[in-house]
Amino acid sequence: MYITITAQKLGDNYARSSANFVSYLEKENEGRIIEEQEQFFNQFGEEIKADEVIREIDSNTAKLKRNEPRFYSITVNPSKRELNQLQNHSKDLKTYTNELMIAYAESFNREINGQKVTVNDIKFYAKIEHSRTYKGTDKAVKENQPYATKILELKQQIKSIKNGMVEGNIKSLNRKIAKLEREAPYQINGKRIVRGMAKEGSQTHIHIIVSRKDISNKYSLSPGSKHKASEVNMHGKQVKRGFNRDAFFKKSEEIFDKQLNYNRNYVETYTARKTFIKNPEKYFASLMGLPTSQKALAFKLLGKSGMPVPPMNIPVNKAQLAYKVFKQLKRTLDRGIQSSSIGI
Template sequence: MYITITPQKLGGSYSQSSADFVGYLEKENQNLEQEEMEHFFNQYGDEISAEEVVKDIDGNGAKLKKTEPKFYSITVSPSKYELNRLQNSSEDLKKYTRELMKDYVASFNREINGRLVNINDIKYYAKIEHQRTFKGTDREVKENQPYATKILQLKSEIRNIQEGRSGGNIKEMKIQIERLEKEAPHQENNKRIVQGMPKAGNQSHIHIIVSRKDASNTFSLSPGSKHKASEVEMHGKNVKRGFNRDQFFEKAEKTFDKTFDYQRNFAETYTARKEFIKNPKVYFTSLMKLPTNEKALAFKIMGKAGIPMVPSIPVTQAQLAMKLVKRLRRGVEVAIKSSSIGI
């Protein structure tokens, strides 16, 4: 499960309207029939129009400055193992979203009128998407880049020859291009992976737009708070503040597991991934104590996440050299960052 929370920031200030972001989320509906479209929904309603979403979110930012985010974007991307557990991606993820947002409000250390924040205190809209494309920051694109650069150079040389600016063997250059296309390490459907190419397989994920202000447009509820749980005196009163991101992610996993009867592997847990960064020796000690089948699946999951594996994984702490630890940690940091709650 990969969850990110980001404020919609443009340059030095935050977006003053949700229109561009909502429009971006409508991209998959282009050229689709009405019955094939995925619509916005919230805790109680379905088939909500993009216009209504923009109007409601934009109208709920009272007294917020340009230097403060008006809304947050939450992206929830289940792993392929989690998606395989679903019967109907759209309906199941919609069901999960509504339970997830209860976990979201429960992670605030805030009170409204003397009571804890509840699901009716937030204003949010969500949308299910089923497609993803490779980005320039993806490992596959980066590792294919040297081949892409050489191919681009050869194509440029061919154009120069064709337009009479230089000489050379075009046929030989085309053979080199074909070879480079096949030698690129990352392929999909027998084609070199490039930025913008659709990703294969089930890519269903959830986009959520949630207002910074509560539903009454009075109180600020920021998941970007640097505080987990604390109290501060304001206008002579003690006010609770903070958002526990660790708690939110842990609850998100447990809610998914409970909702879909999912048996989560050790390597998939948020706690284990944090332990890998904090204390790799403890992580590998716990890993090696797993039953054989679970341990094999854990290694497979780690490999898919881009963690560089070695021929022999040490069995005891004494065998775990720090050089190996540092190498593994460097390789997994990107995956860990995208796997956690990040502001």
């Protein structure tokens, strides 16, 4: 499970409307009949139309400045192994999302009218998507790029020949293009992977748009706060503030595991990913200390994710750990996090 929370930011200032973002989330519904479309939902109901989402988010921005986000985007990316645990992708993930947003509300160190923030104070709309496309930052696209560049050069040569600008053998150039297409290292069904191509396999994930203001349009609730929990004096009153991301991410896993009876391996946890980044020696010490069956599964999952896997008998003594291996592993994990495509 990989979850991101990002502000609305686009350019130097924040757009006054959520229309562009909501339109982006509607892309999968294009060309589909109503029965096949995924609609927005929240804690109060389902089958919510896009125009209602835009209207509700855009009108819930009282006293927000131009340089303050109107909403936040939460993206929930279950791994392939987690998706395999679902009986019904849409139904199960809708149930999970509503439970997740309860945890989201609980992660605020805030009070509204003397009461701790609850999910019913949060104005959000969620949507299930079932496909993804390759981005320019994906490994497959980046490593196919040298082939794409050469193919483009050859196609430009062919165009110049057809326009009579130069002389050349078009058939020979087409053969070279076909050869490069076959040699590109990343393919789907015999076709070179390029930016915008649909990714293979199950790609179901969740998008959530959350208003910056609470449902009453009076209180600001920012998950982007730098504080986990603190108090500040505002207008002569002590006001609690902060959002505990660590608690939210951990709770997100607990909810999924309980709801779907999922047996989460150590390497799939938020705690493990955070430990890996901050203290790789401790990460591998924990990994090597797992029971035999769990350790074997951990190494299998790491291998499927595309991460280089050290021998299972790697020494845990800090002085003996291979620094180059850790640097390579960390770079790989960082890339996976940035593209939200860690396959474990």
